[in-house]
Amino acid sequence: MTPRESILELQKRMGQSIIGQEAVIERLLLALLCGGNVLLEGLPGLAKTRAVKSLAKNLECDYRRIQFTPDLLPADVTGSEIYYDKGGQGEFVFQPGPVFGNLILADEINRAPAKVQSSLLEAMEEHHVTVAGKTHKLPELFMVLATQNPIEQEGTYPLPEAQRDRFLIHVMVRYSSDEDERKIMQLVRSEDGSGGSSGTPPAVIPQQAVFDARKEIHAVAVAESVEKYMVAIIAATRRPEGFGKDLARWITVGASPRGTLALDRMSRALAWFRGKDHVTPDDVRAVALDCLRHRVLLSYEAQADAKSADDVLSQLIKQVAVA
Structure with a gap:
């Protein structure tokens, strides 16, 4: 199979076990194709967790799950050096933590304190971990998928804006029809009846298919006018006063340069995913909310007016013209 056929096959397999969450x-x-975190x-x-597990099940990877809790320590994530005594000759040996995998599920990331949340920052940004002054490289295929609930915020530790910015996209998972x-009810009933087994599972999609797909995505063309359109969207979040008094009141802080990079990477990946060799403004608009909703800081006035980040961004994007 070609890289694109492999990724489409992966999408098909995931869709068989995840109903109503195609987006x-x-x-x-x-x-995954962009090499970013979610x-x-x-x-x-x-x-949310089932979707990540389905991805890991059908892809050749080392899947690790970390349940974030208030008593979790940074060493529980990154690993630590352990002292071994061999015949009177003691030495410290690094014991890798669960972050040393390919797909890392950080479940309910906002239920652990800031020092534990920050233990993921170096891994997410630099793809390596430093413990006791020594740097340990992470696998080439590395991706953090963190989950959090928008309710039950008592006793939680909200992610700081700077840490949210490290995620390539922020995906909102909504109710199915x-x-x-x-x-879904029928699917779970059939799984219960078969004991969770339905014969020999198909061969997993190899990691090489992801790496080959990334090379093809890198070759997707982006016209100068589309590049200017991406930058214009980001600039609008920083200078919203040019797009109406309401937007100027609602937005306190605009998107960072990572927002521009996210738009570029995600729109190229989407164009490739749809079988195109170039990016269009429609591709940019299709991924804009996922790339920017966690990078824009809203004011108290926006909350008072019952405006979400999606509401504000949608209104803003409508007014940004293509160069």
């Missing part, structure tokens, strides 16, 4: 599946695959947010029971809900 979430697509965003996970796009982030923040998944949604109410309990909306298949009523018909999809019925299909």
Whole structure:
């Protein structure tokens, strides 16, 4: 299979076990192709963890799950040096933590304190971990997928804006339709009846398919006018006063340069995913909310007016013209 056929096959397999969340599946695959990290947010029971596990099940990878809790320590994530005594000759040996895998599920990341959350920062940004003055490289295929719930915030530790900025995209997982809900019920019923087994599973998609796809995505063309359009969207979040008094009141801090890079990477991946060799403004708009909703800081006035980041960004993007 070609790299694109392999990724589409991966999408198909995930869709068989995740009902009604096609957009979430697509965003996970796009982030995988971009080599970025994902923040998944949604109410309990909306298949956030199941989607990540389905991706790991069908892809050749080392999957690790970390349950974030208030008593978790940074060493529980990164690993630590352990003293071994061999015949009177003692030495410290590094014991890798669960972060040394390919797909890392940071489940309920906002339930651990800041020092534990920050233990992921170096891994997410630099793809290596430093313990006791020694740097340890992470695998070439490395991706952090963090989940958090928008409710039950008592006793949680909200992610700082600077840390949220490290995530390539912020995906909102929403309720499925009523018909999809019925299909979910039927799917789980069939899994329970078969004991979770349905014969020999197909061969997993090799990691090389992801690496080959990334090379093809790198060759996707971006016209100068589309580049200017991406920059114009980011600039609008920083200078919203040019797009109306309401937007100027609602936005306190605009998107960082990582927002521009996220738009570029995600729009190229989406264009490739759809079988195109160039990026269009429609591709940029399709990924804009996922790339920017966690990078824009809203004011108290926006909250008072019941405006979410998606509301504000959607209104802003509509007014930004293509160069």
